[in-house]
Amino acid sequence: MTNQATIETEARQTKPRTAVGRSRSAAGVKPERANWSGTAILLLCAVTVLLPLYVTVSMAFKTQGQAVDGNAFSFPAPFSLDGFVQAWTLTNFPVGAAMSLLVTAGTVVATIILAAFASYAIVRNWERKLFRYSFFYLLAAMFIPFPVVALPQIQLTGRLGLDNPFGVILLATMFQLSFSVLLFTAFLRSIPMELEESARIDGATTWQTFWKLIFPLLAPMSATVGIFAFLYAWNDFMMPSLIISDPALQTLPVRQNLFQTQFSNNYHVSFASYLMAMAPAIVAYLFTQRWVMAGVTQGAVKG
């Protein structure tokens, strides 16, 4: 079973590659040199992507004196960790990071589990009205922008004692659910019933079949769903800023508004703080980029 999942995974991962390789070899019938001018233009474009990130990193390592000298693009000289030390205490980084981590982990796990549960029930009972209508019902959130329901949600979470990271987990999960159910159901329909039926014959209950057979098979989709939930929950500003009422429980992106009101001239501190909040998502992306790229394409095709 696990083998099968790994094969699926590998197939998915190598797909974009082989496709690129094919088009290259097809285009290469007539021997052509590598496109150096194209490479140069794209490298230039890549600078516009990297420049703001470079400024963030270099500013973060500057001393206060150098940070306010008006040249954002200079290299830090001397290297200073002062910005990080101050940002750490000013934004109460450990608590902020813990909150962001809690919200992100909660959203990722809850989205994957709830969406996989619901999708399995829906696909296996598609002939039943209840399950079929539930599918369209859950899909409806794709058409409801968060701002539309934000104000009543703020009131409701406040009244239920959910004006904290747990409320954000609940709401973020519900907004991720539509898209995730769509991806999971599409994938589940392609799994042949015979696999499940042979598990049944071996005496497995539905619960066991789900965890031992279906859930492992869903792994590549779970990765896609999880990555989207991760990026959304880790980076979002709007929802936590509105739902979490206690500033001490705020996530990292919301904590950065500190530098817009106070300490606005301590650029080395603010940029060190920005860097600490951004870096985890970028690092996570660098390790999972193939999944991220495949996920966007799948999301667009099925969504």
Place this chain on the structure above:
Amino acid sequence: MSILTNKTTSGRGLPRQRAKRPVEPIFYLFLLPSLLLFTLAITVPAIIGIFFSFTDSIGIGDWKFVGLTNYVAIFGDPAILQSYLFTFGFSLVTVIAVNVVAFLLAVGLTSRIRMKSALRTVFVIPMVVSGIIIAYVFNFLFSNSLPAAGAAAGIPWLESSLLANPDLAWIAIVLVTAWQAVPGALLIYIAGLVAVPGDVYEAADIDGASKFQQLVKITLPLVAGYVVINIILGFKGFLNAYDIIVGLTNGGPGTSTRSIAMTVIAGFNGGDYAYQMANATIFFVVAILISLVQLSLTRGRNAL
């Protein structure tokens, strides 16, 4: 195994209703948490919101029904009108900018260039960066570095911050939003371009078509479906613009860059609860209309 095969074959022959096996109770358990939480978190707030849009509630305390008063007032409110004009104008410009840039980058990234995978890695980074934080970074660049560069180059309109100019601040918002939205569109275009078979270009080469002719006459029509998807996905996202605008201008200068989402949210602190719920309800209807257009445009595109 043979029993099972028998069951399915005989089941297929029976009328549909008799083929229905009873639903295992556990499937209800699988579905229930999602349905309950979804109802609590989305449906109930949506109904509450629409309900209060017909009242004069300020969010707490007493309220009474006022019928369509809020809706009538909204259509004559210049602030709301401005937020709609800004949001739609900004979304339109951004969606065009994003798609032009993403398409050209995708063409470049699928051609015979060097460092292909490294470049692709770099171009996708903006997608994974927090919108509000990168807006703060650009805020710094627009208010400090760009004016300094403008002064050094002697360009007068660049010498003051772009963000402080009510007529130009939207350009900064378009730039940063596009900066972050290009990767998503880019990846979709790459998927589309990779699916174009190489031999059509070969044939075009033999017929003597230039590279530009090939791009316009072959590539563009073949990825038309992806263009539609990108435009719709992008437009829908940009209509909800919030984080990046908060980080760049916070709706200013004045209210010149206030999006619909920001206007609605501001109602919570401004005591305009019922009024902004009516605004949100209208926005909801607009969002549904756009989604319906999306469905009718993308339906039947099995190739995608």
